[in-house]
Amino acid sequence: MLRVQGFPNRLGVRGWVGGGRWGMERYLYTLHRLTGLGLLAYFLLHIVVTASRALGEGAWARAMDTVSGGVFKVGEYLVFAAFAFHAANGIRLVLVELGFGVGRPIEPVYPYKTSLDAQRSLAIGALAAGAALAILGAVELLVLR
Amino acid sequence: MMRDQKLWSWHVAAGIVILLLLGLHMTIMHLDATLKFTSLNPAGGEPIDWANVAARGKMLFFPITYVLLLSAALFHGLYGLRNILFELDPGAGLKSAISVILIVSGLGLLVLGTWSAVASFDLAR
Numbered sequence: 001m002l003r004v005q006g007f008p009n010r011l012g013v014r015g016w017v018g019g020g021r022w023g024m025e026r027y028l029y030t031l032h033r034l035t036g037l038g039l040l041a042y043f044l045l046h047i048v049v050t051a052s053r054a055l056g057e058g059a060w061a062r063a064m065d066t067v068s069g070g071v072f073k074v075g076e077y078l079v080f081a082a083f084a085f086h087a088a089n090g091i092r093l094v095l096v097e098l099g100f101g102v103g104r105p106i107e108p109v110y111p112y113k114t115s116l117d118a119q120r121s122l123a124i125g126a127l128a129a130g131a132a133l134a135i136l137g138a139v140e141l142l143v144l145r
Numbered sequence: 146m147m148r149d150q151k152l153w154s155w156h157v158a159a160g161i162v163i164l165l166l167l168g169l170h171m172t173i174m175h176l177d178a179t180l181k182f183t184s185l186n187p188a189g190g191e192p193i194d195w196a197n198v199a200a201r202g203k204m205l206f207f208p209i210t211y212v213l214l215l216s217a218a219l220f221h222g223l224y225g226l227r228n229i230l231f232e233l234d235p236g237a238g239l240k241s242a243i244s245v246i247l248i249v250s251g252l253g254l255l256v257l258g259t260w261s262a263v264a265s266f267d268l269a270r
Contacts, residue, residue, distance in 0.1 A: 012233055033229060040222040047215070047258045053202070054264035057195045064193055080175055083167065090160050097157060140179045145191075 023116060025123055032089050035082040042079050073141070080137040088130035092122050152224060159221040166214040173201075202269030208262040215258040223247045 011018075016030045052063035095101050096119060103118025173185050174192045183189075188196030201207045230243050 036222070036225050037229070040226060043218055043222060044254065047254050047261075051257055051261035053198055054261040054268065056268065057199075060195055060198065076175075080171070083171060087164055087168070090164065094157055094160065136179060137175060140176050144178050 025116060025119065028089055028092075028123060028126075032086060032093070035086040038082050039079065039086060073145075077138060077141045080141060081134040084133035084137060085130040088126045088133065091129075092126035095122065156221055156224050159217040159224075162217040163214065163221055166210055167218070169210070170214065198265075199269045202265045205266070208266040211262040212259050215262075216255060219251045219255055223251045 016033065020026070049063050049067060052059040092101075101119055101122040102115045103113075106113065172180060172182050177183055177186055177192055185201055186192045186194075186197045187200050188194060190197070227243060227247055231240060235243065
């Protein structure tokens with residue numbers, strides 16, 4: 001029976017920061033994790049705060065007053081920007097996981113090419129889509145409101 | 146190991162559900178003025194104004210999709226956190242403790258969020 005064996009993580013958290021020769025995609029991986037952790041922290045609080053709507057208008061108004069003001073407005077935008085990046089990069093990761101955009105298998109002939117070369121345009125596209133969404137959010141959350 | 150492969154597939158599937166439903170949520174709550182998507186904020190003003198919250202709460206579509214989004218996002222987020230923590234090579238006992246804590250807190254939040262969606266639907270009607 002095929003047994004898949006994991007490798008020990010000798011670098012620990014430090015391994016997240018240094019991309020080494022892995023290039024841009026390695027830093028997208030780090031940013032995907034950081035935004036994921038930030039979104040999870042926000043989401044868990046969001047569930048608790050928005051549960052107040054079940055208690056009626058007064059409880060809802062008190063909860064919304066607690067999370068209003070300049071700091072929360074900036075925080076709300078940071079959450080939106082994290083969502084924009086995490087969503088766009090997540091689409092890229094799903095596409096790569098399913099084998100799209102990774103290039104065709106080729107003979108290992110010098111000068112060597114890697115699958116990452118083929119994936120680069122997908123990474124740039126994901127970053128551009130995330131940035132466009134983040135700018136749209138900035139217009140709405142920081143300018144129009 | 147096979148169990149982890151299945152959980153990873155569910156993690157990806159949950160991500161796709163989140164992409165659709167959270168995309169809709171963000172459009173209604175945070176991009177309504179820019180995208181002129183105001184039909185689900187019928188009272189005007191801010192999407193978080195009580196009149197708009199109550200108006201959306203009356204529609205059966207919202208409690209159903211809230212619970213679906215809540216389930217998908219809790220699984221996706223907590224399973225992602227579990228993977229990150231497991232990569233730091235905790236011992237077997239600590240791994241079990243992490244899994245239990247994440248499952249119990251996830252189920253607790255799922256119950257709270259589901260109660261809130263159902264109760265606010267009843268309240269709005």
